[in-house]
Amino acid sequence: MEPTKFEELTPKVVLGVAAHPDDLDFGSSGTLAKFAAQGAEVHYLILTDGGKGSADRDAVPEELTKIRQAEQRAAVAAIGGTSAQFLNYPDGGLLVTLELKKEIVKVIRTLKPDVVITMDPSVLYSAQRGFINHPDHRAAGQATLDAVFPLARDHMSFPELYAAGYEPHKVATVLLTNFENQNYVIDITETLDKKLAALAAHASQVPDMKTTGGWIRQMSEMIGKTAGYKYAEGFMRIDVRG
Ligand SMILES: [Zn+2]
Numbered sequence: 001m002e003p004t005k006f007e008e009l010t011p012k013v014v015l016g017v018a019a020h021p022d023d024l025d026f027g028s029s030g031t032l033a034k035f036a037a038q039g040a041e042v043h044y045l046i047l048t049d050g051g052k053g054s055a056d057r058d059a060v061p062e063e064l065t066k067i068r069q070a071e072q073r074a075a076v077a078a079i080g081g082t083s084a085q086f087l088n089y090p091d092g093g094l095l096v097t098l099e100l101k102k103e104i105v106k107v108i109r110t111l112k113p114d115v116v117i118t119m120d121p122s123v124l125y126s127a128q129r130g131f132i133n134h135p136d137h138r139a140a141g142q143a144t145l146d147a148v149f150p151l152a153r154d155h156m157s158f159p160e161l162y163a164a165g166y167e168p169h170k171v172a173t174v175l176l177t178n179f180e181n182q183n184y185v186i187d188i189t190e191t192l193d194k195k196l197a198a199l200a201a202h203a204s205q206v207p208d209m210k211t212t213g214g215w216i217r218q219m220s221e222m223i224g225k226t227a228g229y230k231y232a233e234g235f236m237r238i239d240v241r242g
């Protein structure tokens with residue numbers, strides 16, 4: 001398959017949607033920092049409360065949620081982002097429901113992003129990497145794609161939102177985080193340090209920043225090599241025509 005040729009992205013408003021605090025920072029914070037540096041508003045929408053992200057037997061979910069939300073806010077600040085919102089669905093139980101889609105549609109119609117970044121819901125597992133994708137990640141990606149198209153675009157979807165003043169909005173481009181299958185590479189050489197700072201903000205999830213920073217650097221180098229950049233992030237990019 002011929003690699004797809006894309007125009008460079010220069011969004012004004014970017015919305016990242018993910019299941020847990022830290023998901024966006026691992027997958028796409030170099031790109032989000034780059035958009036922010038170009039002058040874009042960058043908003044994070046985190047769907048779950050992140051209350052199960054600990055191996056500590058004494059961890060209290062409500063406390064963990066507070067810690068992780070503070071960490072996420074610090075990470076957003078580190079990349080020069082604009083805001084972080086939390087929907088607080090229970091961690092580990094995220095389902096693709098109409099209710100969830102409606103809440104994402106509400107945010108899309110409010111912020112009116114040109115670019116939406118989320119996780120690729122088609123990633124189920126990688127036998128080669130011994131990896132099963134977290135069900136919350138798949139649900140977050142699926143609900144977000146459904147919200148972008150067609151639900152945010154059509155005034156007849158959730159007419160109660162339209163009646164309440166939420167005008168339909170068409171998202172121009174979706175970037176899906178997918179570590180194996182990518183059609184678009186973004187140069188993050190200038191913003192890798194901000195990405196590392198964002199990840200370091202997630203202290204409850206990243207206890208050893210030296211090791212994590214090492215493999216992030218390595219992975220960014222590997223992706224960069226495919227396009228002649230020092231460091232890069234890769235995505236499946238969809239320019240939505242419908
Ligand atoms: Zn996650």
